[in-house]
Amino acid sequence: MTTAMRSKARPRTGVDWFLTFLRVLLTGLVLFGLLAFLWQQIDPDNPLASAINPDANRLSWDAFQGLVISGLSQGAMYGLIALGYSMVYGVLGFINFAHGEVFMVGAMTGMITSNKLFEAGVWEDNFLLAILIAVLVSVICSTVTAVVTERIAYRPLRGSPRLIPLITSIGVSFFIQNTSAVLLGPGAKSYPRLPDWLRDDIGIGPFDIEGKKLLVLVVAGVSMGALWYLVERTKTGKAMRAVAEDKEIASLMGIDVDRTIVTTFAVGGAMAGVAGILWGILFGSVTEFTGFLPGIKAFSAAVVGGIGNLGGAMAGGLTLGSSESLAPQLVLEPLGVTGHTQLKDAVAFLVLIFVLLVKPTGLFGERLSAEDRA
Amino acid sequence: MSETMNTDEAGVLAPARGAFDQDWRKLVNWGLICALALIFVSLTDMPDKLDKRVIVEPLLSMGYLSLIWIPVALGNFVTREVVLEGMTQHKKGLRELVAGVSVGAIGGAGLALLIWLLDTRDLSDxxxxxxxALLEVLSFGEGVGYGAIFWILASAGLGLAGGAFHLLSAIANRLLLAIALTIVLTASLESALDDISEGFQLEWLFEALFEKKGGLSVQGAIILAVFAIAWVLVLGGQAKRGRAAVTARRELSPTKVNTVGLVLIAVAAVVLPMFLGRLTNDLFTNVGLFLLLALGLNIVVGLAGILDLGYVAFFAVGGYTAAIMTSPSSPGLSPELPWWVAIFVVVFMAIVAGLFIGAPxxxxxxxxxxxxxxxxxxxxxxxxxxxxxSGFTGGAQGILSIPGADIVGVATVKGTDPQQVLYLVIGFVAIAIYVSWRLENSRIGRAWMAVREDESVAEAMGINTVNSKLQAFVVGAILASFSGAIFAAKVGSVFESSFKILVSIVILVIVIVGGMGRIAGVAAGALVLVGILGGPNQPGLLAxxxxxxxxxxxxxxxxxxxKRPEGLIPNVRRSRELHQDEFLQDAWLKAQANDDDDEAASGEVAPA
Structure with missing residues (x-):
């Protein structure tokens, strides 16, 4: 039964009215903020704009495109992590809360490897080789982490009530976070300095993109393509889709369900590992909490794009990343909110709540098996 | 369940299997797990950092305890058999010992390898x-060779001990467990006991048990062991019988309470704080604050089955509302209400926040x-x-100089006096327990449980699921906001850093470890976790x-x-639901076994 059908079958209650009110309020606020933004773009001293926000000023094209690019590159990373959430949700039907931590393991091991390579001089002499080794190591470590968690924490719980694996995964997340803090020491650890060509701007069309952001976008695109090929064109991918549709029938068709689930975790872990390295390149440092917020945001991205839908996860990531980077300037600032950049993370959560209120199946629809649709 | 169920019935045992008739692959696997666990614990630096915390003065510290339990537990675990109805059970013998030794030895070898690596390589980057320092602790300062050989032998011996538990009788096992628990628990309670013994003029007892520089003395440990043995042998049976009687009565009339127990707890709650020192009062206050939170979350998660991971939001609402209402230095709004008036505003805000967060x-x-x-x-x-x-909340600077809580006409509770705050906390915990208990057995409580188990069925039974879930949310929010208001008065300031997601998760751990949906379980969880280990920002006894x-x-x-999703002290109904499959399986196996017996008795040959 969908929400639409339900609300038709039942008289509207106070909760329904409140939800409608919230939907209208949020949509109204966003539209109003955008309008105010347009006014102040036309003329900052426009009486309408300055009535809402006395310090209104125009956003320059440079600043705007900077926001778009950093939003998209961060969004691409969210998208890569979101793939893992989406795939596991598609196959097992639960949110693997610890996936953000798998991403953090990738970023951490990438940091360790690249610092070792820097000490050995490879990082500066042959950057491409060094980054290739670092990617390889962090992908392997993330994959191993994902597979081991599946084996220890999730496999014994298959078939138990839905919330139990979710709570377990919260425990796993907590455990990995603190393991990192205890073994590697708490606090931020930095990546070695990037070569100059990655820090210069490269002009593409109307955009000037910083090299590292371009690299992030390209690597994310390539990984996404590889994943698409794996899922849609290979036998393994077919098995994964079959298991997502119906585990029992898939096993009757001769598919090794356990192995397929492990593969799903492994592939999701590998994507998170790639995202981890990209995080290191983009921000240059990593802490034990690095995985937490991006993990939840990536989950939001998966929901925004429609959970269980791989293309949707990537699109959701890009949407979430860019709205998180643009909304403070485009909506909050014109509304007169001071210190709007501090609310960047809050915006990400608001997007999640907004999407779930307005279109719970996500922008591109949910692709779930029949039993989950109930 | 099934492991314990049939021990009495399995009268006839098959003869013991040969000592080397082992599943060697399994043993090697578990040995490697043991090695990994030992190396992991060593690398977390527990052996070194906890070495200062002595359990029995010259013999054992928490640091070494963090290592030695691993081979014992795994040596025991690897030889444990799940006994199902109708399966042949073998007598325990040398085979169990060999298995334990091999798992322990492999684990010890792993630790020896670590010691060698610590000496020769530098991975400190x-x-x-x-x-x-770690090498020093692991090798006892006697050199690498000594440490390596010691740990291989010790770990093998500990694995042997783990396996040997299977050979002992049930009563011997219980005695050993009781002795170990009593000693470790008493040692971890050391600073609290010090404090309490001062209040009760029992310093002589404390001095008899503990060394001056910390840790139990050997004679103290012996006294405790004797006490534990006496407890198990003399009182164990009676306690068991008493508990059985209580359980039986509860089955008959679930709303009846154990009046004697309740009166005892009430008297203790009133009298005890007077005898406690500052440290213990403070500790119990923290426990009480988290118990209040956990009781609220217990209603939301345990009864209504709503997994609320943002529960800390209501704690924050309570804390900040109380701070803004009472503090003279709050920016923006500063009505400087007395605390007992502010608490009404707090409840109102909690309801609003509960509805606002709950409805979507x-x-x-x-x-x-x-x-x-x-x-x-x-x-x-x-x-x-x-x-x-920040015009209202002070932003990152928070709100300072919150006056204590004053209860109209009775007393002014200063945050600086832990004893008064403790009484305040106890009062609110009592209210929360009463509310939880009444709600659980009421119409609405049963509606919550129905919603938890199956929403569609509950709806079909005529329960307004949306409203009942919202009610659970709001009740939980109010309890959390009480905790927040007391927290603000106790600490005298509020900062946003006290309200991180971490707090939500710690409360969830308390509820789950204690036992979802059971008040006693939640209380035990709060006492053990917050009291001994400490809350997210609050130190516990084991600092x-x-x-x-x-x-x-x-x-x-x-x-x-x-292993135990129903918690340490489970709610009977909930644990039945969680283990439904096992119960059905047991019943099925029993029926099968009975059928087999019948067929054998009537001399028929079962068709293949």
Whole structure:
């Protein structure tokens, strides 16, 4: 039964009215903020704009495109992590809360490897080789982490009530976070300095993109393509889709369900590992909490794009990343909110709540098996 | 369940299997797991950092305890058999010992390898605990060879001991467990006991048990062991009978309470704080604050089955509302109400926040709901911290100089006096327990449980699921906001950093470890976890553990979910629901076994 059908079958209650009110309020606020933004773009001293926000000023094209690019590159990373959430949700039907931590393991091991390579001089002499080794190591470590968690924490719980694996995964997340803090020491650890060509701007069309952001976008695109090929064109991918549709029938068709689930975790872990390295390149440092917020945001991205839908996860990531980077300037600032950049993370959560209120199946629809649709 | 169920019935045992008739692959696997666990614990630096915490003065410290339990537990675990109805059971013998020894020895070899590596390689770049201090602790300062050989032998011996538990009778096992628990627990309670014994003029007893520089003395340990043996042998049977009687009575009339127990607890709650010192009062206050939170979350998660990960939001609402209402230095609004008036505003705000957060999420599926509530928790914290709201909340500077709580006409509770705050906390905990207990057995409580088990069926039975879930949310919010208001009065200031997601998760761990849906369970969980290990920002009795407590919380959460999802002190109904499959399986196996017996008796040959 969908929400639409339900609300038709039942008289509207106070909760329904409140939800409608919230939907209208949020949509109204966003539209109003955008309008105010347009006014102040036309003329900052426009009486309408300055009535809402006395310090209104125009956003320059440079600043705007900077926001778009950093939003998209961060969004691409969210998208890569979101793939893992989406795939596991598609196959097992639960949110693997610890996936953000798998991403953090990738970023951490990438940091360790690249610092070792820097000490050995490879990082500066042959950057491409060094980054290739670092990617390889962090992908392997993330994959191993994902597979081991599946084996220890999730496999014994298959078939138990839905919330139990979710709570377990919260425990796993907590455990990995603190393991990192205890073994590697708490606090931020930095990546070695990037070569100059990655820090210069490269002009593409109307955009000037910083090299590292371009690299992030390209690597994310390539990984996404590889994943698409794996899922849609290979036998393994077919098995994964079959298991997502119906585990029992898939096993009757001769598919090794356990192995397929492990593969799903492994592939999701590998994507998170790639995202981890990209995080290191983009921000240059990593802490034990690095995985937490991006993990939840990536989950939001998966929901925004429609959970269980791989293309949707990537699109959701890009949407979430860019709205998180643009909304403070485009909506909050014109509304007169001071210190709007501090609310960047809050915006990400608001997007999640907004999407779930307005279109719970996500922008591109949910692709779930029949039993989950109930 | 099934392991314990049939021990009495399995009268005839098959002869013991040969000592070397082993599943060697399994043993090697578990040995490697043992080795990994030992290396992991060593690298977390527990042996070194906890070495200062002595259990029995010259013999054992918490640091070494963190290592030695691993081979014992795994040596025991690897030889444990799940006994199902109709399966042949073998007599235990040398085979169990050999298995234990081999697992322990492989584990010890792993630790020996670590010691050797610590000596020859330097991996201190990524691994911060890779240093000489760790090597010193692991090899007892006697050199690498000594340490390596010691650990291989010791670990093998401990594995042997783990396996040997199977050979002992049930009563011997219980005695050993009781002795170990009593000694470790008493040692970890050392500072609290010091404090309490002063209040009760029992210093002589404390001095008899403990050394001056910390840790039990050998004679103290012996006294405790004798006490534990006496307890198990003399009182064990009676306690068991008493508990059985209580359980039976509860089955008959679930709303009846154990009046004697209740009166005893009430008297203790009134009298005890007078005899406690500052430290213990403070400790119990922290426990009480978290118990209040956990009782609220217990209603939301345990009874109504709503996994609210943003529960800390209501704690924050309570804390900040109380702070803004009472503090003279709060920016923006500063009515400087007395605390007891402010508490009404706090309740009102909690209801508003509960409805506001609850209404959008209440229709969502359980897992979406978890993440969205988590999002709300973060939104509230981020908003409180931002410049935008700092006109009311003080932003990152927080709100300072909150006066104590004054209860009209009775007393003014100063935050600086832990004893008064403790009484305040006890009062609110009593209210919360009463409310939880009455609600659980009321119409609405049963509606919550119905919704928890199956929403569609509950709806078909005529329960308004949306309203009842919202009610659970609001009741939980009010209890959390009480805790927040007392917290603000106790600490005298509020900062957004006290309201991180971490707090939500720690409360969840308390509820789950203690036992979801059972008041006694939640209380035990709060007492053990917050009291001994400590809350997210509050130190517990084992202050040395502060670095590791979150790690332990995470591990506990995983372990509980895997092995005992109903918690330490389970709610009877909930545990039945969680183990439904096992119960059905047991029943089926029993029926099968009975059928086999019948067929054998009537001399028929079963068709293949």
């Amino acid at each position: 990524p691994l911060v605990n890779w240093n000489d 999420v209440i229709r969502m599926r359980g897992d979406y709901l978890a993440i969205v509530t988590l999002g709300f928790g973060e939104i509230i914290r981020l908003t409180v911290r931002s410049d935008w709201a 040395e553990f502060s670095e590791f407590k979150l790690l332990i919380y995470g591990a506990l959460l995983i372990w509980m979910m895997l």
